[in-house]
Amino acid sequence: MANASEPGSGGGEAAALGLKLATLSLLLCVSLAGNVLFALLIVRERSLHRAPYYLLLDLCLADGLRALACLPAVMLAARRAAAAAGAPPGALGCKLLAFLAALFCFHAAFLLLGVGVTRYLAIAHHRFYAERLAGWPCAAMLVCAAWALALAAAFPPVLDGGGGGEDEDAPCALEQRPDGAPGALGFLLLLAVVVGATHLVYLRLLFFIHDRRKMRPARLVPAVSHDWTFHGPGATGQAAANWTAGFGRGPTPPALVGIRPAGPGRGARRLLVLEEFKTEKRLCKMFYAVTLLFLLLWGPYVVASYLRVLVRPGAVPQAYLTASVWLTFAQAGINPVVCFLFNRELRDCFRAQFPCCQSPQATQATLPCDLKGIGL
Secondary structure, eight states, rough: OTTTTTTHHHHHHHHHHHHHHHHHHHHHHHHHHHHHHHHHHHOOOOGSSHHHHHHHHHHHHHHHHHHHHHHHHHHHHHHHHHHTOOOOHHHHHHHHHHHHHHHHHHHHHHHHHHHHHHHHHHHHHHHHHIIIIHHHHHOOOOHHHHHHHHHHHHHHHHHHHHOOGGGGTGGGTSSTTTTOOOOHHHHHHHHHHHHHHHHHHHHHHHHHHHTOOOOOOOOOOOOOOTTEEEEEEEEESSHHHHHHIIOOOOSSOOOGGGOOOOOTTTTOSSSSSHHHHHHHHHHHHHHHHHHHHHHHHHHHHHHHHHHHHHGGGGOOOOHHHHHHHHHHHHHHHHHHHHHHHOOOOHHHHHHHGGGSSSHHHHHHOOOGGSSSSSTO
16 A cells, blocks of 8 residues: 555545445445345246246355455455554454355355256256256255355365464455465365366256257168057157157057056156257256356456465466456356346246336236246
8 A cells, every 4th residue: 555645645545445445336236136136036936936046046145145245344444454544353354254255156166066967957867857856855955065065165264264463354355365275275176176067067968969959860660569559760759758648548568668657647747848948958058157157257366366376475466366356246246137138038027027127118018927938
């Protein structure tokens, strides 16, 4: 910080402090408004009461809590540093703030990994996903697992952190030293492994969809029929699909022995029809956009942390470090915007639940969200 006795330094510092506080206040308001509005939309709209949106609800609530816990502390630290007055917050407060920052970061990383796995199962193994993973119990277990793993990953920085001396309150600014703990390299490696595994899951899903889109020559092999139950290499599968869905007549086809048909009481659909496949693909695109933004916004800060751990603390310019930290702040409020941009279902439900946020012409032209198919 420049000396206050130098001419002209006070005005420049005041302007910089005002700009910083205004930007942080804007980020805080955008994050809280977007995440709270998104949470209200999912809670109020019954058509969104599904496992993917439950996971997205948890992610948005965690982002809102992160903004509410970290951004005001950063604003207070900036005002304290500019005023050069006030008692330091102490080691316990600094460690608690560093713990919360690490907790929310690892929670988002672990939750996005779980979301990627469920998205792969929803497309590659839709029958298993529809029967076992489509309800709220699976989403609740995945949320609890993400919080538990994040808690286990965030506790060591609190127990091992604290360098002592004049740099004791450095973690309170969230711009100095979440990498200053002795085990910081291990935590950075864990975060990189989790984010990399998430992108590998989406890459595997992309290969799966691409392989299923390849054109193959038709094989004119005659099908085998006993009592109009076609099976064999030349069968199209429609008769077997009808029998599995509960519309079969006559004895069980030989190829389906051991598989129970869907009776009148078993309303769950087993087959991934075209409309459901499009819906699952849209959800995959939305979640991958959230995952990619998490990588892009946290990537510069992780790189800076690696350099500070492996090279030396002064190897990274302060301007780059500050910009990378502010990118992580922006990540706390950008997820609702991305979800609304990539998901038409969310936009339709938003117009239906909050008609005051649109023009009268759009209100008259908008149908209720629960009357539309989930694939629209």
